[in-house]
Amino acid sequence: MPRSSPKPSITPDTLAVPLLLGVTGPRHIASAHIDAIRAQIATLLRALRQQYPHTPLVLLSPLVAGSDQLAAETALAAGNGVALAALFPWPRQQLALDADRYGDPQPFQNLLDRATYQIDMPCDPARLAELRSQPDQQSEQYAEIGKYIARHAQILIAICDRDEDRPDSQTQQVVRWHHEGTSAPFSAQLGALDASRPTAIYYISPHCESVPNNRVVGASLEQLGIEYPPLPAPVKKKKHEPPSAESPQPWSQRAWKWLTQQLTTWFVQLNKRLPRLFGHTSQGTHGRDILLSRWRAIDDFNRDAERVAPLSDDLQTSRNYLLPADEAARAGACIERLLDLYARADVAALDYQGRSQRVVRWLFVIAAVAVAAHETYAHAWHEWYVLAAYPLLLWFGYRWFRSSQRSDWQGRWLDLRALAETLRVQVFWQLAGRTECTADFYLRHFRGDLDWIRHSIRAIFLVAGGHAVEKSTATKQSDVVRQAERLRTVRNYWVVDQLNYFVKKAPLHYQFEVAFETASKLAFFLAMALSVLHVVWHIVTEHMSHDLVLATFGCLVLAAFLEEYADLQTYALTARKFEWMAELFDTAEQKLTQQLMCEFDTAGDQPQRLALAQEVLFELGCEALAENADWVVQHRHRPPTLPGG
Numbered sequence: 001m002p003r004s005s006p007k008p009s010i011t012p013d014t015l016a017v018p019l020l021l022g023v024t025g026p027r028h029i030a031s032a033h034i035d036a037i038r039a040q041i042a043t044l045l046r047a048l049r050q051q052y053p054h055t056p057l058v059l060l061s062p063l064v065a066g067s068d069q070l071a072a073e074t075a076l077a078a079g080n081g082v083a084l085a086a087l088f089p090w091p092r093q094q095l096a097l098d099a100d101r102y103g104d105p106q107p108f109q110n111l112l113d114r115a116t117y118q119i120d121m122p123c124d125p126a127r128l129a130e131l132r133s134q135p136d137q138q139s140e141q142y143a144e145i146g147k148y149i150a151r152h153a154q155i156l157i158a159i160c161d162r163d164e165d166r167p168d169s170q171t172q173q174v175v176r177w178h179h180e181g182t183s184a185p186f187s188a189q190l191g192a193l194d195a196s197r198p199t200a201i202y203y204i205s206p207h208c209e210s211v212p213n214n215r216v217v218g219a220s221l222e223q224l225g226i227e228y229p230p231l232p233a234p235v236k237k238k239k240h241e242p243p244s245a246e247s248p249q250p251w252s253q254r255a256w257k258w259l260t261q262q263l264t265t266w267f268v269q270l271n272k273r274l275p276r277l278f279g280h281t282s283q284g285t286h287g288r289d290i291l292l293s294r295w296r297a298i299d300d301f302n303r304d305a306e307r308v309a310p311l312s313d314d315l316q317t318s319r320n321y322l323l324p325a326d327e328a329a330r331a332g333a334c335i336e337r338l339l340d341l342y343a344r345a346d347v348a349a350l351d352y353q354g355r356s357q358r359v360v361r362w363l364f365v366i367a368a369v370a371v372a373a374h375e376t377y378a379h380a381w382h383e384w385y386v387l388a389a390y391p392l393l394l395w396f397g398y399r400w401f402r403s404s405q406r407s408d409w410q411g412r413w414l415d416l417r418a419l420a421e422t423l424r425v426q427v428f429w430q431l432a433g434r435t436e437c438t439a440d441f442y443l444r445h446f447r448g449d450l451d452w453i454r455h456s457i458r459a460i461f462l463v464a465g466g467h468a469v470e471k472s473t474a475t476k477q478s479d480v481v482r483q484a485e486r487l488r489t490v491r492n493y494w495v496v497d498q499l500n501y502f503v504k505k506a507p508l509h510y511q512f513e514v515a516f517e518t519a520s521k522l523a524f525f526l527a528m529a530l531s532v533l534h535v536v537w538h539i540v541t542e543h544m545s546h547d548l549v550l551a552t553f554g555c556l557v558l559a560a561f562l563e564e565y566a567d568l569q570t571y572a573l574t575a576r577k578f579e580w581m582a583e584l585f586d587t588a589e590q591k592l593t594q595q596l597m598c599e600f601d602t603a604g605d606q607p608q609r610l611a612l613a614q615e616v617l618f619e620l621g622c623e624a625l626a627e628n629a630d631w632v633v634q635h636r637h638r639p640p641t642l643p644g645g
Contacts, residue, residue: 015309015340016302017456018058018083018463019048019295021075022149024174025067025159026206027101034070036208040215041074041157044202045082047221048155052295054302056081058463060153062088062145063111065103067159067206072111085117085462087148089141090128092120101142119467121145121185144185146170150177151184152458154295155200155226162203162227175201186467188440200291201227228288290451297415297452304348304416311347318343322424323431323493331486335430337464342423349416356410359400360568364561366397371557379546414632419453421628425621426457428494430466431486432617437461442625450632480606484596487613491592495620499589502582509575516566520559527555570634581627588620 029037048057059075061068063086075082102108112118121144123131131137149156156178160171178199202224214223249257308315319328319339328339370393377386404410426438439457443450461467534548595613 015337015344016054016056016305017298017341018056018459019052019155019298020058020060020153020455020459020462021155021157022060022153022174022178023068023071023157023159024146024149024171025071025157025204026171027064027066029066029070029159029206032209033207036211037067037070037159037204037206038074039211039217040204040208041071042078043211043215043217043219044155044157044224044226045075045078046217047219047224049078049081051221052299054306055295055299056083058083058085058117058459060085060087060149062086062142062149063108063115064101065108069103069107069111071157071159072115073107076111076114083116084111084114085119086112086115087145088118088120089138089145090120090123090131092118117463117465119148119462121148142170143173146174147177147182147184148186150174150182151187152462153178154291154455155202157202157204159204159206161205161207186435186437188436203227228291294452294455298456300412301345301348301416301419301456304412305341305344308344308347308351314347315340315343318346322427323489327489327493331431334465335427338423338427338430338460341460341464342420342427345416345420345423349413349420352409352413352416355407356404356413359404359409360565363397363401364565366393366400368557368561370394370397372554375550375553379550411636414636415450415453418450418628418632419456422453422457422625423460424494425624426461426466428490428617429621432490432614433483433486434614434618434621435466436618437466438621438625441622443629450629450636480610483610484606487592487610487617488596490617491589491596495585495589495592495617498624499582499585502578502585506575506578506582509571509578512569513566513571513575516562516571520562520566523555523559523562527552527559530555574631577627577631581624584620584623588616591616 045057048055057075059071059082061072061075061084063069063072072084072086075084121141123141127137131141156175158171158175160169160175178201212225214225316325319325319342322342323331323335323339328336370390373386373389373393377383377390422438422442429436429438437458439454439461442454442457530548530552534545534552537543537545537548592613595609595616
């Protein structure tokens with residue numbers, strides 16, 4: 001569906017990955033500035049909806065009086081795919097602990113009633129009495145909301161001046177956390193090597209009385225003056241001077257180095273000057289390019305989700321493959337929504353996989369037929385139309401190849417497969433009673449075109465209600481039995497199924513590798529035999545045989561094509577990885593069987609058994625995510641190429 005098509009109707013219940021926006025700003029805003037601030041927020045929302053028509057927007061707001069409520073009111077007034085997520089520092093029933101922050105009760109209640117999502121920050125119930133008498137502790141809980149917004153928001157609406165020098169203000173703290181990264185509720189702790197991610201901040205001055213010229217109604221996203229962070233520049237260091245006693249390089253080595261540099265520079269410049277011919281696809285390296293690419297990828301997924309929505313049979317098959325309908329119904333609304341998104345990602349990925357593989361196969365066929373036509377003309381059939389078939393087929397194959405490159409079918413297949421596999425782990429973690437978000441364990445140190453998957457999972461986890469699920473700690477006997485049953489379900493429908501899949505697929509890929517290698521060698525040895533036969537023929541008849549030349553060359557081309565196709569499909573490497581994963585899932589299955597496949601009674605070690613089973617599933621999920629990330633990165637940086645011919 002082209003981007004110029006009519007905008008789809010999006011509601012808060014639309015099954016799609018949202019774009020998360022956060023807001024931070026002062027509690028007190030002069031009435032003379034409210035209209036201008038409201039207009040600028042509305043302009044941003046309108047530009048995002050125009051740029052990404054398939055993607056709903058969710059505003060994360062604590063609903064505190066002032067900036068938070070102003071942004072929430074503007075978002076709800078925008079409608080058409082803009083929803084509100086209300087964030088609270090403790091359970092909503094205890095909001096009276098600090099009622100002054102929310103201002104007039106009636107506007108606050110109106111916003112709360114219209115909020116699509118409501119999320120409470122983790123708070124020990126035993127501390128609630130302590131919070132009543134200690135304002136400092138309350139501030140710490142509100143800081144948790146700021147960290148949550150900084151960690152989850154992809155665009156932060158900061159109602160403050162860019163050059164404001166108040167490092168202790170809550171607004172500036174959230175801005176700093178958004179830039180530098182921070183530990184946050186419902187998220188894994190940041191590791192020592194976890195880099196801060198590129199972020200976007202939309203600054204609005206709290207003192208403006210009119211809308212800036214670049215933020216008038218109808219302004220595009222590029223005109224709004226959003227601040228995108230630059231990527232790190234190379235670190236300058238002192239050039240190392242070699243010791244003077246070291247002998248100089250030989251002239252031939254210096255000449256070769258100079259020639260290599262000149263040719264490299266020339267070819268790069270040629271690629272840039274003729275992008276339509278050579279397919280120059282270099283991406284921008286600025287933070288803005290990374291963020292826009294991430295948001296565009298999310299919108300592309302939502303477009304694909306809409307496209308496959310009518311395929312109800314395929315979607316139901318995909319859901320049932322992961323978890324049967326009766327089990328999913330008992331699992332709860334959160335897992336139901338995760339399953340729905342998994343099914344859409346899975347069905348769309350299979351569609352793009354089929355397109356990508358058909359292109360590769362037909363390109364090899366076209367190249368082989370083109371070479372055969374050329375050699376047939378040279379040695380057997382001297383007609384102009386046989387010769388013309390060679391450039392026509394090559395041009396047709398090249399145009400088809402470039403079309404598939406522009407459509408990026410292989411990239412979409414790999415991305416959607418990664419998203420589906422990440423959702424698979426998320427479903428079974430939730431079912432097992434783990435509350436971790438897979439986004440915090442997938443491609444943690446990877447920066448680039450796959451970063452959109454992590455942000456998508458974090459947004460999906462929010463809208464699916466994952467943050468409202470409490471970590472399972474079975475203590476009563478009834479809880480023990482219920483949790484054990486859910487863990488057995490995870491064992492049966494994830495661990496055992498995946499184990500059987502890997503055990504089945506590993507030998508199959510080895511067979512493919514052996515078959516292609518054998519066929520390639522047979523074609524090569526046949527070419528050698530034909531060449532020897534040609535020598536004998538020439539000695540006996542004193543004439544060359546065009547038929548033998550054609551057959552020899554055909555066998556060599558066939559051998560090369562078979563070898564290149566097998567190398568492109570990476571059958572051997574994939575089979576080996578499947579063997580490793582089979583061993584890993586087999587180990588997990590044995591440990592889970594030891595902990596779960598027994599009669600549960602009132603023995604005191606049953607909760608410990610469940611905890612051990614949960615830990616096994618958590619570590620298994622982390623390994624599955626790592627393996628999938630490795631597979632995706634490996635294939636994404638090895639795209640299909642034109643076969644030689």
